Amino acid sequence: MLRYLTAGESHGRGLVVTVEGLPAGLEIAEDDFQSELARRRLGYGRGPRMRFEQDELTLLGGIRHGRTLGSPVAVVIANSEWERKWTEEMSPHPGVTATPLTQPRPGHADLAGMQKYGFDDARDVLERASARETAARVVAGTLAKELLAQLDVGIVSHVIRIGAVEAGTGRRPGPADLAAVDESQVRCFDTAAEVAMIDHIKAVAKEGDSLGGVVEVLADGVPVGLGSHVHWDRKLDALLAQALMSIQAVKAVEIGDGFEVAARPGSEAHDPIEWSTGDEAYHRTSTRAGGIEGGMSTGDLLVARVAMKPLASLNRPVLKTVDTVTKEETVSFKERTDVTAVPAMGVVAETMTALVLANEALRKFGGDSVGEFTANARSYREAVRHRDAG
Numbered sequence: 001m002l003r004y005l006t007a008g009e010s011h012g013r014g015l016v017v018t019v020e021g022l023p024a025g026l027e028i029a030e031d032d033f034q035s036e037l038a039r040r041r042l043g044y045g046r047g048p049r050m051r052f053e054q055d056e057l058t059l060l061g062g063i064r065h066g067r068t069l070g071s072p073v074a075v076v077i078a079n080s081e082w083e084r085k086w087t088e089e090m091s092p093h094p095g096v097t098a099t100p101l102t103q104p105r106p107g108h109a110d111l112a113g114m115q116k117y118g119f120d121d122a123r124d125v126l127e128r129a130s131a132r133e134t135a136a137r138v139v140a141g142t143l144a145k146e147l148l149a150q151l152d153v154g155i156v157s158h159v160i161r162i163g164a165v166e167a168g169t170g171r172r173p174g175p176a177d178l179a180a181v182d183e184s185q186v187r188c189f190d191t192a193a194e195v196a197m198i199d200h201i202k203a204v205a206k207e208g209d210s211l212g213g214v215v216e217v218l219a220d221g222v223p224v225g226l227g228s229h230v231h232w233d234r235k236l237d238a239l240l241a242q243a244l245m246s247i248q249a250v251k252a253v254e255i256g257d258g259f260e261v262a263a264r265p266g267s268e269a270h271d272p273i274e275w276s277t278g279d280e281a282y283h284r285t286s287t288r289a290g291g292i293e294g295g296m297s298t299g300d301l302l303v304a305r306v307a308m309k310p311l312a313s314l315n316r317p318v319l320k321t322v323d324t325v326t327k328e329e330t331v332s333f334k335e336r337t338d339v340t341a342v343p344a345m346g347v348v349a350e351t352m353t354a355l356v357l358a359n360e361a362l363r364k365f366g367g368d369s370v371g372e373f374t375a376n377a378r379s380y381r382e383a384v385r386h387r388d389a390g
Helices: 030-040 082-086 110-117 123-129 131-149 175-183 191-206 236-245 258-263 342-365 370-389
Strands: 003-007 014-020 056-061 073-078 154-162 213-220 250-255 273-276 281-284 302-308 320-322 329-331
Touching: 003 131, 014 131, 030 056, 030 131, 030 342, 073 131, 110 123, 131 154, 131 342, 154 175, 154 191, 154 342, 213 342, 236 250, 236 302, 236 342, 250 258, 281 370, 302 342, 342 370
Parallel strands: none
Antiparallel strands: 003 014, 014 073, 056 073, 154 213, 213 302, 250 302, 273 281, 320 329
């Protein structure tokens, strides 16, 4: 079982992630982590923090000479602003803040968190609720992606909507197109839509407002049979939905055609199955089910769409709220923010998808070393092919 835990606050000394359950012998280098973290900083409409945040890493344990040891992997991501700006405000030592935040932002964790934990300062909530935490997830996801690569599983995301602007549905990127997607300022595979999205972001930025959007995540090469139909908490689509919904500001997830399927008759809602004599395998001829049937992967392209709401922090605070001390009507406080973080959310969605698929692959194939893991997977795939071919 692959388990991971993150710790740390947005403006604290740093973030920590511990990943347990990886087999020994997985090749990994610091550059692999840095490459994925740099992708998380991509996207037109990001705030100024992305220009100076370097995501400095310290690999504390679980990796020796570029290979995992089978023991927990521990990584620290330092906050480059800590020494310059936040040592007093975010100090772990006894004291009080001189500037408590008491105007909670609608749409954020501020007020519910203050009520739940008995805090008088919204910063006690927002620092952990911040999407900065996803940098630690991306580190964990880098390991998951490298493990899945041993099975020739590739994951790519692309933005299909920002605000009112939608991309065309004619062509989807594959794993080989990841660099091309990342070259887009909004990580959109549709060039015409990319221009319209950027113009939309510029217009909303002038108003001090924010934009949400939708990302599509695609996993290619997923083995048939990950997940299970037997128990509710083993269904692959349920696991993916929970993982993707856990991303900050995400409010909806659909697998395959999701909500659209509900409006179709049954004759138009499912994926026809065909037998391919070329590779002697079953294939679905469409992706309406998103590569998952009965809680199990079908071996076809896995498709998930993830919807992110507009960010709750605005550069022009206009959202009505109440001061928790005076109880008077006011507007929410201004915290440094992005106009949109949808392109970056796609990278995090890849991460969460990879973590779910890697965990289910380990559950299915086992193995204390990468060699044993891949041998088990190869044996299983050969057995499926032999049985299907009759």
